[in-house]
Amino acid sequence: MTIFISMCLCVNHVVTTPAAARPRDISSEYYPENLLSAKTFRVPTSLPSLCVRKGRSVAELTAIAPDLSGLIVILSSIASKKSVDVLGGSLVKVFDGGLLISLFVDYTDSGLSPEGIEHSLGGIGVVESLSVNGALAKGVAVNSHMFPLMMGDKRAVVFAVDYFCDMMEHLRERLGEAANALLYDMGHKYGEAFARSLRTETSLTGDELVRLSLAEVQASGWCVLENYQADANKMVWRLSVKELFECSKRRPGASVNRSHFFRGFLSGLFEEAFGLVNISCVETLCQANVADACDFALWV
């Protein structure tokens, strides 16, 4: 499990604060070209909700520090106990300005109990509160603070892609082709609402709003944008994405493209961004079949 807020020196002009505490502050330093930068650092990120380590002693350690200095002290204290392995966690700014850090730790090699770890760290004056929640079962710990999950100022929920794809497949088995039309319609509605909200927040429109939206869905784990081409005069767009959640189950030899929700999302997004109606969107190549990416074409 990776730490949710990675301590790296990668500065993006658009997102300069940790995702877990991300205020939707698009500053004057906003540069659309950075959204498609090939230099962007990417790492698989685990939502710090559940930690499973079979046969190991794991716990959730939570501390509230009044400021960054206090947080560094508690992290240094944990780091000094070399037998305590930090597996991942989250950092959130709480209401009074303090910082809450929640970490999953593997303390098997320390020989300590959860109470022992809490006691050994508890004497640090810069920490307002510290608690160690032991495992639910051997090798299983859960985050007890992370609710509700937020994306910007909106509440969000997370589904596992495999389960979501299974649900879509089940829908196709029940409804046949009608299921694809339904998914397209749902995606279209989502794309409209998504673009409208982002436009209200940023005042961006057109191509810039599309680029920002695609960057945001990438940050939400939907897919990785590989290529985006726009012909503003002809009102024609092409884009290519990889690892799209809808098409993540590879089926070599299949000839049917799998994306219906996302192509609906794109049509709704582009309509809202450009103030148009009836934008068509087709998936011309699909990674679920034999292609390296899912390619989409849009036109008025």
Ligand SMILES: [Zn+2]
């Ligand atoms: Zn596809």
